[in-house]
Amino acid sequence: MIYTSFRDLTRFGTDRGWAGWENYERVLDLGHLPRVLVNTGVWVVGVVALSIGFGLVLAQFLNKRFPGRKILRMVVIVPWAASVVMTSTIFVYGLDPFYGIINKFLVDVGILDAPFGFLKSPLPGFLSAMAVAVFVSVPFTTFVLLAGLQTVPHDVLEAAQIDGANRTQTYWRVVFPMLRGALAVATIINVINVFNNLPILKTMTGAIPGYDADTTTSLMFKIIQSDRQIDTASALSVLNFVVVVVVIGIYLRVVRPMRQED
16 A cells, blocks of 8 residues: 555556655645544544443443343344444435434434434534444444453452442442553554444445545545545555554553553
8 A cells, every 4th residue: 555655546557657755745735634634533533432431331231240131242242243334224214304214213202393314414414424333333342341341350349348439439440440451452443443434434424415425534435436546545545544553652652551550
């Protein structure tokens, strides 16, 4: 990919030689690049933060003993194991204002007065895609955090109770600090997956006039598919990779999830 980003390629893939930094200059000269960066930041931060939040709650619940826990754990993993395109398509039909079952449900319970075209305009379509991305990301996040919860020693929890700590204090002062490793894994994997997510955005926002999936980092796929600028798309892909590495590096430097407790 790095090699291709420095080549001058035609729309049909013919290599016309060394291009230097022209492809990168072309990427930086894109008029809508600022909007792409802003939308990408909102997309990544919003989806990852919500996935971690919901994952923490769900992992805490699934860590308790109750009848049917094994079955529920298997059910929770389905959205992550299923095809992302299939899941996105189901939501596209479910949100349809004319025959969508989700739209009908929201009207029946009184949340909406009338069916609403969630995927007919930019902002609702983008937020709907974020909701589906969270729905798909939560299962993996939950199981990573659940694995972390199961490594917390019971004697530590008992010691906290003996010392007079209530459930809230035990969780935030004992359990949560011991989840740093699991949180680091969940955050890093989610950042990588969400940052480079194409199927959800392409399936759900691709039909909105003037608001194709190019409003996030999947712009590279639009450049390849529509404009057929393989060299420019390669340069953008390399820049995406650099951004992900920098973001993860800053996260590990600031949070230091693997440091030992004193």
